[in-house]
Amino acid sequence: MHSLKLEKNLPAFDRTMEAAARARLDQLTKPQGSLARLEDIAAWLCGWQKTLKPRTENAHTLIFAGNHGVVKQGVSAYPSEVTAQMVGNFAAGGAAINQLCKAIPSHLRVISLSLENPTQDFTQGPAMSAEECAAAFQAGMDAVPEDADILVLGEMGIGNTTAAAACAHAVAGGNPENWVGAGTGVNPEALRHKREVVGKAVQLHQGNYGDALSVLQHVGGRELAALAGAVWRARELSIPVILDGYVVTAAAAALVLFAPDALDHCIAGHVSAEPGHRRLLEWLGMKPVLDLGMRLGEASGAQVALAVVRASVAAFTHMATFEEAMVANKG
Amino acid sequence: MHSLKLEKNLPAFDRTMEAAARARLDQLTKPQGSLARLEDIAAWLCGWQKTLKPRTENAHTLIFAGNHGVVKQGVSAYPSEVTAQMVGNFAAGGAAINQLCKAIPSHLRVISLSLENPTQDFTQGPAMSAEECAAAFQAGMDAVPEDADILVLGEMGIGNTTAAAACAHAVAGGNPENWVGAGTGVNPEALRHKREVVGKAVQLHQGNYGDALSVLQHVGGRELAALAGAVWRARELSIPVILDGYVVTAAAAALVLFAPDALDHCIAGHVSAEPGHRRLLEWLGMKPVLDLGMRLGEASGAQVALAVVRASVAAFTHMATFEEAMVANKG
Secondary structure, eight states, rough: OOOTTTTGOOOOHHHHHHHHHHHTTTTTOOTTTTTHHHHHHHHHHHHHTSSOOOSSSSSEEEEEEEEEEEGGGGSSSTHHHHHHHHHHHHHHHHHHHHHHHHHHOOOEEEEEEOOOOOOOOTTTSSSHHHHHHHHHHHHHHHSSTTOOEEEEEEEEEETTHHHHHHHHHHHHOSSEEEHHHOOOTHHHHHHOOOOOHHHHHHEEEEESSSHHHHHHHOOOOOOHHHHEEEEHHHHTTTTTTTEESHHHHHHHHHHHOOOOOTTTEEEBBOSSOHHHHHHHHHHHHHHHHHSOOOOOOOOOHHEEEEEEHHHHHHHHHOOOOOHHHHHOOOO | HHHHHHGOOOOOHHHHHHHHHHHHHHHHOOTTTTTHHHHHHHHHHHHHHHHSSSSOEEEEEEEEEOGGGGGGOOOOOTTHHHHHHHHHHHHTTTTTHHHHHHTTTOOEEEOOOOOOSOOOOOTSSSSSEEEEEEEHHHHHHTTOTTTTTTEEEEEOOOOOOHHHHHHHHHOOOOHHHHOOOOOOTHHHHHHHHHHHHHHHHHHHHHTTTTTTTHHHHHHHHHHHHHHHHHHHHHHTTTTOOOOOOOOOHHHHHHHHHHOTTTTTTTTEOOOSSSSSHHHHHHHHHHOBBBBOOOOOOTHHHHHHHHHHHHHHHHHHHHHHHHHTTOOOOOO
């Protein structure tokens, strides 16, 4: 894999720029630290963009879509056809993410990954061949615009919370109960079944969780591999990333197997209603920007978080300093 | 008081319109309920605005500013002069809220309430006379534009987290430790002192907490009374309100003494870093939209929440239904 060769050259966070950003924040007309997470976000952007003029205007929202053989096991309330139907809805401008990308401006692009060719049922064998997984990863890398200021990542794929749960379980350990939730809405009996399916799959592929691509190949899916590729490519380009929900986070989490700091350029846009997502964020040490109970996917939570990121940039960039405003600082 | 006579005529939430909004939400191309809080916010707006076309374009952000005699007790890290200096900063466009009102468009207006004439030190006697309190309440009512789609309420006032803590303590009971936090940043010793001050004040005026105005008069402040007036007037006009932090919430909470449903048209924009704010929101049964650790005041947290409200409206208003998009609904 191209990406895996680049490990030693991964751009690092610019701590000097971060410190300069913090120094500016401490001069702005507010009690020190009182904008809290908004200050952290501004300093994070400055450190990754290596500037005291952080930019978010050229935002790109990428949605990767894939289909999953594991739906044969009855893990989703919706049929696989809905993935392509929703991709059609994205193209027609009717989905939630279309409205959110207008309200919180961002370029929206949807990348379908062989929807007519679902992955294999990973309770029976690997979801993909190594080549298929590498191709999906590469498709994710290729989708990242080099000039993006910030990337918002989302997904669509009937059955993919099952794949996300399997990846999270494979990467972070524990047991299926920790990682399997109701997804788009299965009933309690179906939830028990979904847990069995995930437990069985993760056990079946034991011994293949040594690296990111192998996890994604065995118990992931095409859109998950592509998401990991997009996160990786954004890092190569030093582009900050807002992760959406459980599926995006699980895909990204696999990268941590390869490089513990692989997600330092990412923030969690929100924590979804899937309990496994909260657990996985804790495992990753990531604090979500929003906690609104959302569980739609398609980048919707991350897109709303972009509004918070922009608010942060607005305050950081345009507030007056105590000196400029002739306001007395803390005595 | 004019406002208190209007109790019986308080506009009620339109449950029929809410139900119609929920019915529409269930037809949109997403699993039912998957936008969670965004759906709740849309239904809340529809119910108060009595329409299935909720509007937030004509948003008004009001900041009420006041000064506090209790600062003589050494409860704030900043001198009282900073209130007027910050009002100057608002006018010059240099404060956080100026940038946030540009990034998340809203008409900003700052109403100064006799800054040159601080309230009395409420450890010695009532903060204000009944007439002064009523005038401040009326100033808050008068500041609400009748044609506002939505109101965002904030405040500025050195010493006013002490007044907020005293009001919360008077309204919701408990003890000073429950309600007193560090405000804009006092040290541990000063925090202990602030707790003593609040405990002493609340005890001194015991017996005067039977109604909203009396609480605000004895242990509140001018901007708190005005905030309560603005909340009340918005209710008369059926205008939805986004409350900011501890001070705004404490002022609004006093109204609950008068009418238990007085805040049904309000949402908590965020929960601040002041522990008393979280406790007070729990006491009120309000779930904050954002939890970003912010503690600046000046409507900053509520203003960021307006972006979430707008995202909610965008999804509600413009998403396609399953039928329109020819997407299969749950089988």
